[in-house]
Amino acid sequence: MTDDAPELRASDSDRERVAEVLRDALAEGRLDMAEFEERLDATYSARTYGELAPLTRDLPAGDAPAPRVSMTKEPERGGDWAGRITGREPSSTWAVAVMSGFQRKGRWTVPRRFTSFSFWGGGEIDLREADFTDREAVINCIAIMGGANVIVPPGVEVIVRGIGIMGGFDHREEGVPGDPGAPRVIVTGFAFWGGVGVERKLTRAEKQRLKQERRQEKLERREARKEIEGGQD
Structure with missing residues (x-):
């Protein structure tokens, strides 16, 4: 991370990226538990890039420098759908798992049609942080004695049209109206002795934001209760 704009306000996704670096460092033994907890607390209380920068500066990631928070402000993942339907070329149009697995997640551009094939394996197609080439994306999943899991963010309309033979497609997220835009x-697709799951999940950054909001509300209620009890003395 460079220090040319340390006063810029950090976003929830910025803090979550730093937290991921810290979790990797803990797993690799680069940080002990006390150091990890101290830095993680500092991460989630940081308000600016300048406060985030020192937390990963001494942490390599394999043979490469550790990921740093980008100083280029990217569009926030969330309800600003106009900024996420870009018309750009897709990052990937297919994936294959043969006695193995695959993942498509994070910041990637979903094509108009994405095809996956799983044979004795499985894959994850995570759209929560993704941009989209068009307003409609077809996720074609072929699962033969294997499976795939499609994860969508809140606000996205889901339609399931797959065919299962001794297998199936998850229809639980159908019928939920999409947000405007x-x-x-x-x-x-097709599932034979396999399955395709569809889940609607918040991003980890959004979960953390909601957790922080609940924590703040609890503190405010506690303070209010103390004031009431103090006034009764």
């Missing part, structure tokens, strides 16, 4: 995701 949000893309529509159509999950289709």
